[in-house]
Amino acid sequence: MPTASVRYAGHLRTEATHVASGTTILTDAPLDNHGRGEAFSPTDLVSAALGSCMMTIMGIVAERHGLELAGTTFEVAKHMVAEPRRIAQIDVQxxxxxxxxxxxxxxxxxxxxxxxxALSLNPEVRQEVQFIYDL
Known part of the structure; x- marks a missing residue:
């Protein structure tokens, strides 16, 4: 069974549906690559996926050890390079x-x-991760 079913909606937009839940995610090409930038770009999703995966694994460990992480927040930023166009670095704070x-x-x-x-990304994609204990 597939994880997602994706439809190209035209104008550089896709609509991905998570098969098990029916949840949808739209993507648009970014403004600097012929798109409208009205939704996450595919590379935005990769960056958000890295932070979300890290947070999920920390949550699993926290629950196992009786630690409370509710309210934890994080920001992600991606840095692109042009030749070839790709993600060069993802910052997670x-x-x-x-x-x-x-x-x-x-x-x-x-x-x-x-x-x-984190373990699946190409090693050429630099991952800069900061943990700030301020909540």
Whole structure:
């Protein structure tokens, strides 16, 4: 069974439907690549997927150890290069609870860096990850 069914809607837009849930995601080509920039670009999704995967794996570890991460936030930024056009770097900045101890921080940071998306990206895509304990 497929994970997603995707339809090209024209004008550089796609509509992906998650088969199991019916949830949809639109993509548009970015403004700097002939698009309208009205939705995530495919490379935006890759960047968001990296942060989301890291957060999900940290959440799994936190639940296993009775840690509370609700309210944690993160931002992602991607850096593109032109030749060939590709993602050169993804920056992820997490804001986590300040109450987490040193042992918990190491455990969570290691979990994030070893998430499946992080391990699946080409090694040429630099991953800059910051963990800020300020919540």
């Amino acid at each position: 997490f804001h986590l609870p300040a109450a987490l101890g040193a042992k918990e921080r190491v455990m969570l940071e290691n979990a994030a860096r070893t998430c499946p998306v």
